[in-house]
Amino acid sequence: MALVRVHNFSISLDGFGTGEDQSLEAPFGHAGHRLMEWAFETRTFRAMGIHGVTEGSFGVDEAFASQWAPGIGAEIMGRNKFGPQRGPWEDDGWRGWWGDDPVFHTPVVVLTHHPRPTLEMEGGTTFHFVDADPAEALAQARELAGGLDVRIGGGVSTVRQFLEADLIDHLHVVVVPIVLGRGERLWDGLEALEQRFDVEATPSPSGVVHLVLTRRAGA
Amino acid sequence: MALVRVHNFSISLDGFGTGEDQSLEAPFGHAGHRLMEWAFETRTFRAMGIHGVTEGSFGVDEAFASQWAPGIGAEIMGRNKFGPQRGPWEDDGWRGWWGDDPVFHTPVVVLTHHPRPTLEMEGGTTFHFVDADPAEALAQARELAGGLDVRIGGGVSTVRQFLEADLIDHLHVVVVPIVLGRGERLWDGLEALEQRFDVEATPSPSGVVHLVLTRRAGA
Incomplete structure (x- = not known):
């Protein structure tokens, strides 16, 4: 099973x-x-053009970062990851943060209470706007993934909802040594999560x- | 400076x-x-008699655990670490969780809004009950430490108050891979703490x- x-x-x-x-x-x-600075140094993220250069490290950060694409057939993201707008969509030409040829190169399911027509981009990325619960x-x-794995792309509440619904098999979290003090917490409402996962x-x-x-066998 | x-x-x-x-x-x-299980396996904690045996690991957990006593001349603890009672002290004979010969072997300042006479124990531990703010x-x-270092022994709110008052030089935190979901948080109110500390x-x-x-030079 994927x-x-x-x-x-x-x-x-x-x-x-x-x-x-949060804002545009x-x-x-x-x-x-600050939460993503570790990634900006990696070849994987630099190849996405996020820093406009193509060099980057081959260290342990890159080793982890590079896992995000291989074997993935589709992504699910929350609407807030797709864009900063809230409420009904306006005709503002917004096509995501990622330019004409987004980094995904797969179908992407965007969770929203305001469905709209599918958006076909260059390079194989297609945004499907769907009003559905996590299981649906x-x-x-x-x-859409054609037998490959599905990536849950964020943001925070989307990942948390999929964890609450017990739909995630593999969760790679990067703990950055800063104390933010406020914002959106990943672990809230997930008491005893460790009973379902091994942690390395x-x-x-x-x-x-x-x-x-990593989801435990049988859990 | 100590x-x-x-x-x-x-x-x-x-x-x-x-x-x-929390209760007795x-x-x-x-x-x-669950938060202390890692420590029960160490020689340092076993030598405290917490498990009633004296064997234990020499691994990285022990390497860290063993740092807690050397060079320490006094401990400060919150009253809730000393015992489960709240409010004015009752004549109940409570002398801490640690028996007649407590593990500290130094003076211990117990923070309480209800001062009481000093309690001299065997083995060099003396409990001083003090109504004071962190700096005092x-x-x-x-x-009391005679030029040696001072350990802040907990609990959570005591450590947090000393961090807020910027009085801590060295903080060893052990992150246990469990999601508790509720209780008392260490990092609350400490936004941007990383600007004062290097983190390893x-x-x-x-x-x-x-x-x-570790407190940064000049911070």
Whole structure:
């Protein structure tokens, strides 16, 4: 059976996956870029053009970062990851943060209470806007994934909802050594999560700690 | 200058240093022993008689655990660490959790709004009951420590108050891979703490991650 995976999901020491006061200019709110700085140094993220260059490290951060695409046939993301708008869609030409040729190169299911027509982009990315609960959205994503794995792309509440619904098999969390103090917490409402997952920790010279939560056999 | 240190302070993945519903029978509330299980396997904790045996590991958990006593001249603890009573002291004969010969073997300043006479125990431990703010308590503990370092022994709110008052030089936190969901959080109110500390992470085969926060030169 294909897996449901989360990759490169960064949180602060105090468990926040994003800061407060998110906006178009500050998608992570007062956290700024600090949660993703470890990733900007990796070849995988640089190849996405996020820093406009193609060099990058081959260290443990890259080893983890590079896992996010291989074997993935579709992504599910929350609407807030797709864009900063809220409420009904306006005709503002917004096509996501990622340009004409988004980094996904697969179908992407965008969870929203306001469905709209599918958006076909260059390079194989297609955004499907779906009003569905996690299990229904996953069933659609599995159809679109053609037998490959499905990635849950975030944001925080989307990952948390899929964990609450017990739909995730592999969760890669990156703990960044900062104390954000406010924002959206990943672990809230997930008491005793460890009973369903084995947890492995690997520190990086960059200062972050990679946590890999793997669903236990039989759990 | 002598340092102010915290050692072997365990928190859950979601940042709780103790669970909910603390009592005489359950000093860590619904967390039970889970936050301290890593330590029970170490020689240092076994030598305290906590498990009644004297064997134990020499691994990385022991390497960290063993740092808690050397160089320490006094401890400061919150009243809730000393005992489960609240409000004015009753004549109940309570002399702490640690028997006639407590593990500290130094003066111990117990923070309480209800001062009471000093309690001299066997083996060099003396409990001083003091109604003071963190800076005042630290001044008293430094006097008692005779030039050695002062350890902040917990519980959660005591450590947090000393961090808020910027009185801690060395903080050893042990992240245990469990999600407690409720209890008392260590990091609350400490936004941007990383600007004052360098953070080093070391994982243990036992599954915990040792974080060492060291005050930055000049911070």
